[in-house]
Amino acid sequence: MNDAILEMEHITKEFPGVRALDDVCFHVKRDEIHCLVGENGAGKSTLMKILSGVYPSGEYTGEIIFEGNVQNFNRIDDSKKAGIAIIYQELALIPELTVYENIFLGHEIKNGFVMNWNETIKQAKEMLKKVKLDVNPTAKVKDLGLGKQQLIEIAKALSMDVKLLILDEPTSALNESDSENLMNLLRELKKHGVTSVLISHKLKEVIGIADRVTVLRDGKTICTLDAHKGEVSENILIKHMVGREINNVYPEKAARDIGGTILEVKNWNAYDTKLGRDILKDINIHVRKGEIVSLAGLMGSGRTELALSLFGNPKKYIIQGEMYVGGELKKFKHPENAIKAGLAYVTEDRKGNGLILIQDVKQNVTLANLRAIAENGVVNNNEEVVAANEYRDSLGIKTPSIEQKVLNLSGGNQQKVSVAKWLFVKPQILILDEPTRGIDVGAKYEIYLIMNKLVEQGMSIIMISSELPEILGMSDRIYIVSSGRIAGEMDAKEATQEKIMHLATN
Ligand SMILES: Nc1ncnc2c1ncn2[C@@H]1O[C@H](COP(=O)(O)OP(=O)(O)O)[C@@H](O)[C@H]1O
Ligand SMILES: [Mg+2]
Known part of the structure; x- marks a missing residue:
């Protein structure tokens, strides 16, 4: 008997200008917890969106075989009906509705045309029990924390008789105890015949839970490793994740004349009232005159939030801590104050708010x-x-x-x-958030030349980048950001992709 629940064969998916997936094969066995790992942009989410019908058949090439049958999902509803549920990082619940309404939204329990609320609430209670969540089904979702909301999404999936549960970076926004809860739940569900695919960049978590792990890199399947054969370790995973080649596309650094500290941030904490959680924790960093300092880290690690919190705090986080520019204590109330003090911020999102x-x-x-x-x-x-x-x-x-x-x-x-x-x-201090994302190699090189010229003239640059070769090629010094904290600091001369990845995935 075939023990595979899912076989994705030779999947190729292109977006204008990018091949997001290139002949990817991904096989999941029945009743296993299969982790999918890879750097930012490796193609993990795209692969799962293909599986769930977000990108319908026809928008990719290759074949999906689920429970032994070739599937052509055209909409999310098709994959749901087959028993596949995806839980995204951005949750899909409706905050104003109650827990039970959310669980049964779209597959309501009715007597004829009339909603059967008593039965709905009763069944909602059972689902909540299955995910070990002790909340009143009549509570509104908006009054619950993120960890609980995630469990409600899973309860919703269970109410629809899910066979394959996919979680796309579910724990990157959760605190440790909520994450642990979630992992325990996946183990429990496995005993009851629910297979899971877990996308996570927390490698300790992956190692703790995975039966098997598949590594994607630059849209290709690199390998699938079996934990029960001792094939999975942090070193091995990182080695497969970061194998991206460092080609010589970075300009020679002239001998730099790095001066004294121009920016210093001490015991910096930020709380996001909208998300209801701490997004930056005890950050201590400094930047010197004429230096390029990089913030390395994975998506969601808090790099952009840190930059914004320094640049006049437009998102209105509640901030504690001290910031000094040129030795002077500063309390910016608005980006305009930051601009006056000599800061500038080039956003990641050029089209959104960078340019008109x-x-x-x-x-x-x-x-x-x-x-x-x-x-x-x-x-x-x-x-x-x-x-x-x-x-x-x-x-x-x-x-x-x-x-x-x-x-x-x-x-x-x-x-x-x-x-x-x-x-x-x-400006004295220029913050560049993903300065070369989505631009061609030639233009990248020119941006690098400009950056070098600016620091030679005495400007300081803080660069946020998800491309490790770019970080290594351009920085003088590197801070690694992970879960809103500074996980490490390195001189670029001692840094390697592996060392950065170890810190970024912890
Ligand atoms: N809707 C889209 N339009 C264009 N490019 C996209 C789109 N979604 C993803 N990509 C690109 O496809 C690649 C894979 O992205 P993604 O699957 O999100 O990676 P991961 O989830 O592993 O971080 C990246 O280069 C990304 O920029
Ligand atoms: Mg993703």
């Missing part, structure tokens, strides 16, 4: 510092043109003219406009 795409290059360049070229509230067009031309030349922005709409430029050139916008403010 329908405006032209010169308007975007001067966006952040209109005051410098405006007198009495009137923009001085001459100065705007002079400034924009200056940055076009010094950053090598390839545009037919500074009157060109930013929308019409390539991603790399948009990124340069983004950087120009902030250089116009003449």
